[in-house]
Amino acid sequence: MAMSFIGNVIFIIFRLYTGMQKRGIIMKKKNVGMVLSLVLALSLLTGCGGSEQSSKTATKAESKDKTSGAAITLQLAHVNPSKDEDNLQHSCLTFANKLKELSGGTMTVKVIGDSQLGSDREVIEGMQMGTVDMSLSMNSSLGSFNPKLQALDLPYMFENRKQVYAVFGDKEIMGALKKDLYENNNILILDMFDNGFRNCLNNVKPINSINDVKGMKLRLPENAIWSDCFKAFGASPTTMAFSEVYTACQQGTVDGFELPIASTYSGGYWEVCKYYSLTEHLFTALDLCISRITWDKLNKEQQNWVQEAADFAMKENYAYIQKQEDKWLKAIGEKMKVNKCADKSGFIAAAQSTYKKYSDQIGKDMMDKIMKKVASVK
Numbered sequence: 001m002a003m004s005f006i007g008n009v010i011f012i013i014f015r016l017y018t019g020m021q022k023r024g025i026i027m028k029k030k031n032v033g034m035v036l037s038l039v040l041a042l043s044l045l046t047g048c049g050g051s052e053q054s055s056k057t058a059t060k061a062e063s064k065d066k067t068s069g070a071a072i073t074l075q076l077a078h079v080n081p082s083k084d085e086d087n088l089q090h091s092c093l094t095f096a097n098k099l100k101e102l103s104g105g106t107m108t109v110k111v112i113g114d115s116q117l118g119s120d121r122e123v124i125e126g127m128q129m130g131t132v133d134m135s136l137s138m139n140s141s142l143g144s145f146n147p148k149l150q151a152l153d154l155p156y157m158f159e160n161r162k163q164v165y166a167v168f169g170d171k172e173i174m175g176a177l178k179k180d181l182y183e184n185n186n187i188l189i190l191d192m193f194d195n196g197f198r199n200c201l202n203n204v205k206p207i208n209s210i211n212d213v214k215g216m217k218l219r220l221p222e223n224a225i226w227s228d229c230f231k232a233f234g235a236s237p238t239t240m241a242f243s244e245v246y247t248a249c250q251q252g253t254v255d256g257f258e259l260p261i262a263s264t265y266s267g268g269y270w271e272v273c274k275y276y277s278l279t280e281h282l283f284t285a286l287d288l289c290i291s292r293i294t295w296d297k298l299n300k301e302q303q304n305w306v307q308e309a310a311d312f313a314m315k316e317n318y319a320y321i322q323k324q325e326d327k328w329l330k331a332i333g334e335k336m337k338v339n340k341c342a343d344k345s346g347f348i349a350a351a352q353s354t355y356k357k358y359s360d361q362i363g364k365d366m367m368d369k370i371m372k373k374v375a376s377v378k
Helices: 002-022 029-048 052-067 087-102 120-129 139-143 147-153 161-168 171-185 224-233 242-251 261-267 292-297 300-333 345-357 364-375
Strands: 072-077 107-112 134-138 187-202 217-220 236-239 256-260 275-291 337-340
Touching (some): 087 107, 107 300, 120 139, 120 275, 139 147, 161 275, 187 261, 187 292, 217 224, 217 242, 224 275, 256 261, 261 300, 275 300, 300 337
Parallel strands (some): 072 134
Antiparallel strands (some): 187 275
16 A cells, blocks of 8 residues: 555656656756655655565465456556547457456456546656556657657558458567667557558638648647658648647647547547548557556466457557548538548658658667658558
8 A cells, every 4th residue: 555655656746857857847957956855865764664574475365366366357448438439448348358358357458538537648658667557648748758669650651441351460579669669668568459441621711732721720649750751842830639629729829730540539529620531651550558567567367468468459450450441530510511522642751751760769770671661561
């Protein structure tokens, strides 16, 4: 109980400090020292607060927990609406139901949507600290922590889902990316999910070519590669949390944003935007992740159940989104003006600057492997 409290305090201090860094607040050396001293003191309390006997008791309890069939509840967070039809919610519930079935009810999952546990970035930080068990997050959000993952977020990398699934199913490519994230960021990717190609919503005009997007104030996720992509398009990108988008469009803080069909439908964004243009500039890869801290507490059988449930949910996700997407787009078209982007050539040409800029961060070898795999699939 005390350890849990102290861990939460450390997490809060960590969040406050990183939050100040994000906002550009420069802390004096004296204040930094005080924060670090407090964190160190709390860490020592965590490690040394009990007697040698209590330490032995904790070790025994941990050993027993890893081998027993005690009931476990995992929290699984995502930022989308908690509607059963929502693609993220549907995928999370599918995983939760399958895991309960496989474990005979000894493992349950509490799905928490609507950004209740925070933005993608905040949830990822929580998984690193061990205060959040699992998430279904955008790959681009994880890419902010591990640049190598950004290889899957390059604009116009994929033309169709066959190419996407071929890369996701490549053990050499995905094995290297997952290993790096696990070892360096304390997060394990169980499987890659599909949320579709991203398109532009706005209140100015339909987008038929790169000229139409120039000067538009568009909201983007907190991801540098996507911001640079839209700067190359000539837009004026503004990064903000997904939970703030609706109000920002409603108040005119931004002209619009970009989102795949699935999330545009479940979010009902026709209420704040007039136009939906199928630019298909990026593919929205979703990562079903688990904290390494949570994963290591599970015994081998439990880990196998979690992975099997993830594999099942991934296959269901692929089938579900492809079955529903046309229906969702038709429904969107009844509420706002939908158009296919007539000329993508300008976007594709401008996007090449991001490939050059991020080549060193991602790794040229990884980029070449992915592009070679994509080229082999029509």
